Amino acid sequence: MADKIKFALALVLLAAGVVGFYLLAEQAMILRVLAVLAGVAASVAVAWFTEPGQRFFVFAQEAAAETKKVVWPSRKETMQTTGAVFAFVVVMAVFLWLTDKSLEWVFYDLILGWKKS
Template identity: 75%
Template sequence: MADKIKFALALLLVAAGVAGFYLLSAQPTVLRVLVVLAGVAAGVAVAWVTEPGRRFAVFAADAVTEVKKVVWPTRKETLQTTGIVFAFVVVMAIFLWVADKSLEWALYDLILGWRHS
């Protein structure tokens, strides 16, 4: 129950920051943005001390650990794969254009006879 109250408080703090942005419309934009950032920071700080907030922190740390385990492709591999994809797209575009023009010719010229003047 305490976690739900903390989450509600966190949402209210974020909402207060956003409301402050609009209520301070006569103030400089920098101050208005700082009010929003302060509301978001306060909301995150309150949400962080809840049990779901702690679980999220552990999840985020585990995600960072898993990303570090990924073997990322080299620049050469990335460029080669990108080139292959572009070449395939060009070949498919040409194939689809030829198929479209062939069907157009077959339908309009042969079957319907619309292009004969």
């Protein structure tokens, strides 16, 4: 039950930061952004002390460790894959355009007899 109260307080603090942004409409933008950041920081600080917050922190650490194990593609592999995707998109665009124009011709010119002027 205490975790739920802490989590609700964290949400209230987060909302307070966002509300502060709008209440400080006449102030400099830096103060408005700092209000939001203060709300986020206070919210994270309160959520940190909840059991779900601790589990999230452990999960984030494990995710970072798994990210370090990934073998990322080289620049050459990335460029080749990007080129293949781009070529596929162009081919599909041309195919869909031809299909659209063919169906337009079949329906409007042959079946309905509507000639475009």
